[in-house]
Amino acid sequence: MNPAILEIQQSIIGNKAEIHTAFGSKPLIYADYTASGRALSFIENFIRDQVLPFYANTHTEASHTGARTTRLREQARQIIRGAVNGTEEDQVIFCGSGATAAINKLTDIL
Structure with a gap:
């Protein structure tokens, strides 16, 4: 295996x-x-x-914790983009938990 x-x-x-x-x-x-x-x-x-x-909201980088969490989120975005063979032109959108949240986000966008 x-x-x-x-x-x-x-x-x-x-x-x-x-x-x-x-x-x-x-x-x-x-x-x-x-x-x-x-x-x-x-x-x-x-x-x-x-x-x-070190967790904090990602809407601020004024503090060490906010900046660190923002960096972690952006690293995750790059890892996911690479895992699906995306390019810089492709967007990775975080939308909540589970497939239901992703489907709801997609239908809202459409």
């Missing part, structure tokens, strides 16, 4: 969770990735350790 895929699988928070049923404990099977994916430990660790201690 691809090492990156294996790392992602092993990093799913709750991957080994069980639920209690009338038939005893059963493994939790999550099958709703269309709406919401499962949290990944390496992403949550990065957010906890690198983002949240």
Whole structure:
């Protein structure tokens, strides 16, 4: 198996969770990735350790925290643009959580 895929699988928070049923404990099977994916430990660790201690609104760069959060957002925009083979002419628009927010944003634009 691809090492990156294996790392992602092993990093799913709750991957080994069980639920209690009338038939005893059963493994939790999550099958709703269309709406919401499962949290990944390496992403949550990065957010906890690198983002949240310095988090601030991105509408201001007058403070260290605001400027840092703005830089992180712009780095994320560039990473996403590269991941989808976008060019500088293509826009990456952050629009909220999940596919529903993206679809709503698209229909609003159209």
